[in-house]
Amino acid sequence: MKWWPFYGLTRRLTERTRYAKDMTFPSASRIFRKSLHIYPIDVGNANDLNFDMRALQAPQYNIHRFGIFFADVPRHADVLLVLGRPTEKMVPVLLETVNQMPGPYSIVSIESERDRRDIESPGGVDIDNLQLPNLVAHITDYHEPRDIIAVLLNLMGKVN
Amino acid sequence: MIRAVGIAGGDQDKLMLHDGKKVWTTSEKSGDEWITGQLKLVADRDTGIRGQEVFGDGVFDFRYGPVTGGIIESGAYHLFTYGERILCVNVDWSYKRRNLESSAIGLGLQDALNVAESVCGNFAFSHSLAMSRAIESALSIEISPQLRKVRIIALELERVYNHIYVISQLASAAAQKVMVSHLQAIYEDLLRLNNDFFGSRFLRGFNGISGTTRPFNDEALIHLSRRLGNLSDRFEYLYERALESENFMDRLHDTATLDSDKAEKIGVTGPTLRATGVREDFRLQDPDYEGLRCATSQMGDSLARMEVRAEEVFESVEIISDMSGELKELRDSGIAPGAGNKSALDGSGSGIGYCESPSGLLAYIVELQRGKISSVYAATPSIFGFKAITESLLGNIFTDFPFAVESFGAYFADAAR
Numbered sequence: 001m002k003w004w005p006f007y008g009l010t011r012r013l014t015e016r017t018r019y020a021k022d023m024t025f026p027s028a029s030r031i032f033r034k035s036l037h038i039y040p041i042d043v044g045n046a047n048d049l050n051f052d053m054r055a056l057q058a059p060q061y062n063i064h065r066f067g068i069f070f071a072d073v074p075r076h077a078d079v080l081l082v083l084g085r086p087t088e089k090m091v092p093v094l095l096e097t098v099n100q101m102p103g104p105y106s107i108v109s110i111e112s113e114r115d116r117r118d119i120e121s122p123g124g125v126d127i128d129n130l131q132l133p134n135l136v137a138h139i140t141d142y143h144e145p146r147d148i149i150a151v152l153l154n155l156m157g158k159v160n
Numbered sequence: 161m162i163r164a165v166g167i168a169g170g171d172q173d174k175l176m177l178h179d180g181k182k183v184w185t186t187s188e189k190s191g192d193e194w195i196t197g198q199l200k201l202v203a204d205r206d207t208g209i210r211g212q213e214v215f216g217d218g219v220f221d222f223r224y225g226p227v228t229g230g231i232i233e234s235g236a237y238h239l240f241t242y243g244e245r246i247l248c249v250n251v252d253w254s255y256k257r258r259n260l261e262s263s264a265i266g267l268g269l270q271d272a273l274n275v276a277e278s279v280c281g282n283f284a285f286s287h288s289l290a291m292s293r294a295i296e297s298a299l300s301i302e303i304s305p306q307l308r309k310v311r312i313i314a315l316e317l318e319r320v321y322n323h324i325y326v327i328s329q330l331a332s333a334a335a336q337k338v339m340v341s342h343l344q345a346i347y348e349d350l351l352r353l354n355n356d357f358f359g360s361r362f363l364r365g366f367n368g369i370s371g372t373t374r375p376f377n378d379e380a381l382i383h384l385s386r387r388l389g390n391l392s393d394r395f396e397y398l399y400e401r402a403l404e405s406e407n408f409m410d411r412l413h414d415t416a417t418l419d420s421d422k423a424e425k426i427g428v429t430g431p432t433l434r435a436t437g438v439r440e441d442f443r444l445q446d447p448d449y450e451g452l453r454c455a456t457s458q459m460g461d462s463l464a465r466m467e468v469r470a471e472e473v474f475e476s477v478e479i480i481s482d483m484s485g486e487l488k489e490l491r492d493s494g495i496a497p498g499a500g501n502k503s504a505l506d507g508s509g510s511g512i513g514y515c516e517s518p519s520g521l522l523a524y525i526v527e528l529q530r531g532k533i534s535s536v537y538a539a540t541p542s543i544f545g546f547k548a549i550t551e552s553l554l555g556n557i558f559t560d561f562p563f564a565v566e567s568f569g570a571y572f573a574d575a576a577r
Contacts, residue, residue: 013345041227042234044256047573048281048362050232051351054325058348059341072229089255090226090234097227122263144361 013059019150031104032078032156035067039077043094044124045084049110049142053083056145068152074100079155081148082109082132085124098132106136108151113141209251209546218242226255230562235572237565244557249550256576264536269295269369269505272533276524277364279538280574282325285318285363286517287524287538292369293513294524299504301370306490308448309483310376313384314363315515316476316483320388321350322518323431323469323476324395326569330466331402333562334411342398346391353391357384369505381484392477399470412463416552416564419460426551428544430520431455431472432568435464442516449479462567469569506531517541519569538577545570 040053056063057070071077074097086094098107109127127138137151213221225236234255240248264275276291277284289311296303328343351361358366359374366372402408418428420436433440437458443449455471457464510527520541527535545568553564 011342011345013341039229040232042232042256044234044258045573046278046281046284047233047571048284048364051282051325051362053232054328054344055348055351058344060345060348074227087234087255087258089257093226093234093255122258122260124258144355 014062014065015060017146019146019153030157033158035069036079036152036156037069037071037077038079038081038152039071039074040081040083041074041094041097042083043085043090044087045112049083049112052145052148053081056148058145061145061149063149063152066149066153066158067156068149075102077101078105079152080105080107082107082127085111086127086130087124091125091130094132095130104134106134106155107132108148108155109135109138110142110148111138111140209550212248213250214240214247216242219247224561225252231565233572235576239553239558239561241558246553246556246558246561249553251546251550253546253572253576256572258577260577261536261538264533267533269528269531269533270373272526272536273367273369274365276538279540279577280542280571281362281364282322282571283318283517283519283522283540283574284360285314285367286515286522288364288367289315290513290515290517290522290538291524291526291536292367293515294511294526295369295513295528296511297513298509298511298526298528299507300509301504303370306487307371309487309490310372311367312448313381313480313483314358314366316479317350317354317358317388318363319476319518320473321347321354322569323473324350326469326566327399327402327466329566330412330462330563331408333566334408336402336405336408339398339402339405339408342394346395346398349387349391353384353387357381381487385481385484388477388480392474395470395473409463411560411563412466412567413461414459415462415560416549416556416567417459417461418548418552422551423460423548426544426547428520428541428548430517430541430545430569431465431468432520432545432548435468436460442514442521452479462563465567510535519545519571519574540574540577542570542572542574546575 040050042050055061063069074080080098080101082094109132111127127135136155139147139151142148219240219242222239222241223236224239225231226234231237236252236255238250238252239246240250258278260275260279264272267275272295273288273291276287279287295301324343324347328340328347331339331343354363355361357380360366366374418432418436420433420438423433423436424438429440429442434454434456437456437460439454439456441452441454443452444454453471453475455468455475457467508529508531510525513524513526515522521539522541523539525535525537526533549565549568549570552568553561556564
């Protein structure tokens with residue numbers, strides 16, 4: 001068996017790839033250029049988006065190299081990732097979480113294609129009807145964590 | 161003989177499920193029937209689990225969720241404590257309630273499978289499989305050996321990535337940073353592998369009634385086994401190192417202990433029950449799993465649950481390799497998979513379908529009218545998992561909380577439906 005640090009050094013897990021995606025929204029603020037703290041909130045998704053949040057922290061993506069970090073509370077975050085289509089009971093919780101965000105901040109909503117077809121959260125609330133402030137991106141065809149990285153890099157004004 | 165999965169537990173001859181104030185039983189002696197019962201957990205089924213609330217000097221309700229950095233899912237734990245020791249735990253999953261069972265009523269069969277997959281994304285294939293088995297049972301549809309084996313491969317892949325997720329969460333709670341990074345890399349590779357071979361990171365949209373929605377290339381299975389074997393070797397190396405870490409083991413040992421009597425009384429199944437020494441696994445009833453090594457452990461604590469999950473990862477990888485070989489033999493011997501009887505899909509009837517999901521037994525009861533769903537009921541393992549969490553956490557201290565909760569593999573989405 002190798003000593004831990006050597007085991008780590010012998011494995012190159014970070015992938016070199018482009019996360020570009022056609023997007024037109026501008027960076028919310030120039031202060032996000034070097035670092036961006038994100039806070040994900042589950043509003044009623046089927047749990048696969050939550051599992052993909054864990055995958056987003058995998059070394060393959062190595063999001064820290066872009067200056068992207070997970071925050072532990074909304075009050076320390078620059079971007080709120082809204083995962084799924086809100087259930088009725090999560091709407092006031094979501095609004096209060098938005099209320100706790102320090103300015104300047106942005107909101108990114110992520111829904112799967114099934115959310116749009118009303119399968120995943122039938123009776124859920126359409127996020128566009130909530131009129132959330134600073135909702136800069138609404139991903140409705142989410143497939144994998146790369147989609148999120150592409151949005152965040154666009155938000156930071158970076159093209160990798 | 162199928163053992164009780166319901167909360168009534170204890171009756172070795174019956175499979176029990178519950179719905180409202182009724183309990184569904186099925187046995188060889190009496191057949192299938194609904195009986196009326198008054199069970200506390202039944203009443204709480206759709207809102208959460210409530211223990212005996214504790215009051216006294218300095219005791220307060222520490223609410224954890226639905227928005228917290230510790231638990232990403234939108235559910236809430238109410239921990240009654242005086243500051244250190246946990247005296248009572250209540251679980252509230254109503255934030256995640258989506259009424260998926262009722263939304264399936266009136267749908268066609270494939271759409272209903274999509275709804276079943278949406279109950280819990282990380283158990284998507286288990287839900288889809290249990291429901292498809294229920295529908296196939298209702299319509300008396302025989303499925304081909306090829307399809308049975310392909311389904312087993314997908315089910316075991318789901319088990320592998322879920323178990324590795326749980327172990328990485330436990331390592332993360334113990335701040336085993338290096339191990340967590342490597343486990344996350346394996347986890348992400350597994351999800352990509354799912355995507356490459358089944359068209360979805362979470363194995364969605366692949367399973368169908370008496371078939372698959374996409375053609376399956378059994379030639380590709382050779383590559384699947386090879387890639388999976390490589391990931392398994394990487395995991396084995398990490399797991400061996402993890403067992404040497406006294407810091408990590410100390411956090412798991414004797415944490416959230418559940419004995420076999422309590423576990424059976426609650427009705428919990430899966431790795432949680434097997435970690436108490438009970439050799440029970442629905443796959444043992446399945447002839448396609450002949451020779452299954454059912455992993456068990458004795459202590460019933462978080463460490464035992466992790467050990468069972470790790471052993472199951474290795475076993476699942478072997479099962480996938482065996483199934484790939486058997487599929488290849490079937491193809492080489494010229495046995496055609498068979499298209500399934502499509503005309504039967506417009507029929508009526510009722511059926512029950514089971515599957516051993518990564519966290520325990522999952523069951524669906526469906527009733528069909530002319531090829532549409534007229535009634536559906538899902539008994540999910542997380543309901544019993546949360547009950548086990550509330551029982552096992554009593555007397556533990558606050559810092560044990562993540563080690564307890566993560567080790568059970570119970571999810572709000574799965575319980576709330």
